[in-house]
Amino acid sequence: MRVGVITFPGTLDDRDAARAVNRGGAESISLWHADADLKGVDAVILPGGFSYGDYLRCGAISRFAPVMKLVIEAAGNGMPVLGICNGFQVLCESHLLPGALTRNSDLHFLCRDQEIEIINNATVWTSSFTAGEKITIPLKNGEGSFQCDDQTLAQLEGEGRIIARYVGVNPNGSRNLIAGITNARGNVVGLMPHPEHAIDPLTGPSAQGMGFFTSILNAMVN
Amino acid sequence: MLKREILDPQGNAVAAALPRLGFTFANSVRQGKRFEIEIDGEPTSEQLADVEKAAEVLLSNPVIETYVVRVEK
Numbered sequence: 001m002r003v004g005v006i007t008f009p010g011t012l013d014d015r016d017a018a019r020a021v022n023r024g025g026a027e028s029i030s031l032w033h034a035d036a037d038l039k040g041v042d043a044v045i046l047p048g049g050f051s052y053g054d055y056l057r058c059g060a061i062s063r064f065a066p067v068m069k070l071v072i073e074a075a076g077n078g079m080p081v082l083g084i085c086n087g088f089q090v091l092c093e094s095h096l097l098p099g100a101l102t103r104n105s106d107l108h109f110l111c112r113d114q115e116i117e118i119i120n121n122a123t124v125w126t127s128s129f130t131a132g133e134k135i136t137i138p139l140k141n142g143e144g145s146f147q148c149d150d151q152t153l154a155q156l157e158g159e160g161r162i163i164a165r166y167v168g169v170n171p172n173g174s175r176n177l178i179a180g181i182t183n184a185r186g187n188v189v190g191l192m193p194h195p196e197h198a199i200d201p202l203t204g205p206s207a208q209g210m211g212f213f214t215s216i217l218n219a220m221v222n
Numbered sequence: 223m224l225k226r227e228i229l230d231p232q233g234n235a236v237a238a239a240l241p242r243l244g245f246t247f248a249n250s251v252r253q254g255k256r257f258e259i260e261i262d263g264e265p266t267s268e269q270l271a272d273v274e275k276a277a278e279v280l281l282s283n284p285v286i287e288t289y290v291v292r293v294e295k
Contacts, residue, residue, distance in 0.1 A: 057283055100286045103231045147228050173229055
C-alpha cells in the first residue's frame with residue numbers, strides 16, 4: 001500500500017510523517033506541491049509545518065497548489081486523506097472539512113505533550129483505537145483553535161464527526177475541545193496534534209500516535 | 223474582518239493593552255486585514271466583479287471572515 005506525503009514549501013513534518021507511514025507497514029511516497037500527479041497512491045497525508053510561510057492565512061495559498069486539485073478530486077472519490085496541523089488547516093481552507101483553525105486563544109505558540117481522547121474510531125484513520133481511548137501526543141502550533149458556527153458545530157456533534165477532543169484544560173480555545181474532525185464520509189480527517197511525532201518513546205512522549213498509521217493500513221487490507 | 227461570533231484573541235489583546243496606555247474609550251476591539259490592490263484607471267464593473275471574486279475565494283475565508291470592497295483614488 002502506498003501513502004503519499006505532500007511537501008509544500010515550508011512543510012516541516014513530512015519526514016516524520018513518512019517515517020511513521022513506513023513504520024506502520026505501508027510505503028511512503030513523496031509528493032511535491034507542484035506535482036500534477038498523485039503517483040498512484042492509495043491515501044494521502046498533508047503534514048504539519050508552515051506551508052507558504054502561513055502567508056495570508058494558514059493553508060490559504062497551499063489550497064491552490066497543483067497537487068491539491070488532485071487531492072480534492074481524489075478525496076471526493078473516497079480516497080483517505082489525513083491532514084495534521086498545517087495539513088488540517090489546508091483541508092479546512094480547501095473546504096474538504098468544515099470550520100477553520102484560528103489563533104490560539106492565549107496568542108502563544110504552544111508546544112507540549114497533549115492528552116487527547118479518541119471519540120470516533122470508525123474512520124479509516126482511527127480504527128486502530130478504541131472509542132474513549134486516551135493518548136498523549138505532541139501539540140505544537142500557533143493557530144490551533146478550531147472555530148465554526150453553531151449550526152456546523154451541532155452537525156459535527158450530531159453526526160459523530162468529532163474524532164478527538166483535548167482532555168483537561170482547553171489548550172487553545174477550540175470549540176467543544178475539538179482536536180480533530182472528519183468529513184461526512186469518514187475518509188478525510190483533520191487533526192491538530194501530531195501523531196507522527198509519537199511513534200517511538202525515544203523521540204516522542206509515547207508511541208501512541210502509531211494508531212493513525214496502522215489504521216490506514218488495516219482499512220486498505222480489509 | 224473576523225465574523226462577530228469568531229473569537230478574536232488579537233483584538234482582545236489590543237483591547238487589554240489600550241487601557242494600560244491610558245486609552246479608556248474602547249468597549250471592545252476587533253482586528254482585521256486590509257489589502258490595497260492597484261489597477262490602472264477607473265475599475266470597470268468586470269474588474270470589480272473579479273476583485274469581489276478574489277476576495278471571496280482567496281483574500282478572505284468566508285467561513286470565519288467577512289469582506290468589503292472599496293474603490294479609492
